[in-house]
Amino acid sequence: MTDPARPRADLRRTAERYTSEPTAGVLTRHAFSFSGHYDPKNIHFAALQACNEETLAPGAGFDEHRHRDTEILTWVLEGALAHRDTDGHAGVVRPGMVQHLSAGRGVSHTERNVGGSDVPVRFVQMWLQPDVFGTEPSYGLRRVTPAADGLTLLASGMERDTASEALRLRRSDAALWLVSAGPWTALPDLPEAPYRYAHLTAGSLGYRTIPGPRGVGRSLEPGDSVRITGEAFAAPVAGEAGAELLLWEMHSGLKLG
Numbered sequence: 001m002t003d004p005a006r007p008r009a010d011l012r013r014t015a016e017r018y019t020s021e022p023t024a025g026v027l028t029r030h031a032f033s034f035s036g037h038y039d040p041k042n043i044h045f046a047a048l049q050a051c052n053e054e055t056l057a058p059g060a061g062f063d064e065h066r067h068r069d070t071e072i073l074t075w076v077l078e079g080a081l082a083h084r085d086t087d088g089h090a091g092v093v094r095p096g097m098v099q100h101l102s103a104g105r106g107v108s109h110t111e112r113n114v115g116g117s118d119v120p121v122r123f124v125q126m127w128l129q130p131d132v133f134g135t136e137p138s139y140g141l142r143r144v145t146p147a148a149d150g151l152t153l154l155a156s157g158m159e160r161d162t163a164s165e166a167l168r169l170r171r172s173d174a175a176l177w178l179v180s181a182g183p184w185t186a187l188p189d190l191p192e193a194p195y196r197y198a199h200l201t202a203g204s205l206g207y208r209t210i211p212g213p214r215g216v217g218r219s220l221e222p223g224d225s226v227r228i229t230g231e232a233f234a235a236p237v238a239g240e241a242g243a244e245l246l247l248w249e250m251h252s253g254l255k256l257g
Contacts, residue, residue, distance in 0.1 A: 007230035009209045014223025017053070025060025025113075029053040031199075031225060045227045046195035046250040047174055050127035053223060055120050056081070061112025067103035071128040071169050073155055073176055074099040074111075075246060077201055079121030085109035089139035093123070098154045098176075100140040100167040102130070107137040124199060124246060129254055130170035131157075140167040144178065150188040152178040154246075173251035180245075181238040190236075190247060196228040197248040204239030211235070220245075 017029040018037040031051040033039050043049075049070070061082075074081065074093055081093040085101065086108040093099045101109065113121045142165065146152050153161060155176045157169035166175070179198075181187045187205075190196070200220045207226075208215030211234040219239075220226065226233055236243075 007210050007232040008228070009207070009218070009232035010227040011218055011220075012225050012227070014053070014221070014225075017223075023060070023062070025057035026062065027055045029223070044129075044254050045197055046248075046253045047129045047171060047255075048126065048197050048248055048250065049129055049254075050125070051197070051199060051225065052125045053122070054125055055122050056111075056113040057120050058113055058117050062110060064108050064110050066106060066108040067101075068106040069130055069133045070103045071130050071171060072101040072103065073126045073128065074101075074123055075125075075154075075178075075201070076121065076123040079117060079119050079123075080114040081121050081123055082112050082114045083109060083139075083141075085137070085139065087137050087139070091139070091141040093141065097141060097143050098167060100138075100155055100169070102135070102138045102170050104135040104137040104170075124201065126176070126246075126248070128169065128171055128174060128248075131172055131255060132170045135170060142167060146178065146180060150180045151190070152180075154178055175249045177247040177249065178244070179247050180243065182242045183238060183240050185238050185242070187236040187238065187243070190233075191249045192231075193249040193251050194229065195248075195250040195253065196233065197225065197250070198228065198233065199223075199225045199246045201244050201246060203241045203243035205236055205243040205245065206239065207236040208234040 084090045153166040155167040157171040205220040
């Protein structure tokens, strides 16, 4: 278990991800142990159990499969993703939209490159453990208007965010943010939490591992991620093309039993 009292910024490069091709035309890059790949030292980070980079070729996708008690968040980078589930929900997710499937007591779904497309769809899909189990499945899809300050709330289960437009998570101490900054610009002040997970989706980013002179300089490219505890991940600044990243704010770890 990661110690939240020990500040650490654990950088994971996209090339380090486990890669699988679960079906024809589907390429997945896994951040954590998944399916046929098991690493006992890399099962999850706090309440985050999966962060997959997916690429679906035209006509390709995931056939119907089942989930339960999982909060599934999807952010599309390119193309369009068609979702359909056995509770009657359907939607097409495009860049600038966030999708949330709360599997609850159990739901089956399909996700495919949208019909008629001649280009791949690329997206990031993240699985978060809820803290309420056995509930009715639910679905949400919203187009996001980026905040002027570069810190946009996408989804949250926290009481402080009940009045926001964010999709509602069944995890009372976690939130997902979209963070952006222009070229050579410092990132906005990030939410503080014992656990934070940053995944760079576009541009580049430099930061120091911890505040002060002991901090070591590091850089991120698209697909790289950082697992952050405490006050680590100091002074992040976007590179020459700016930066966009997904940031999980989590205030507790995986709940066992």
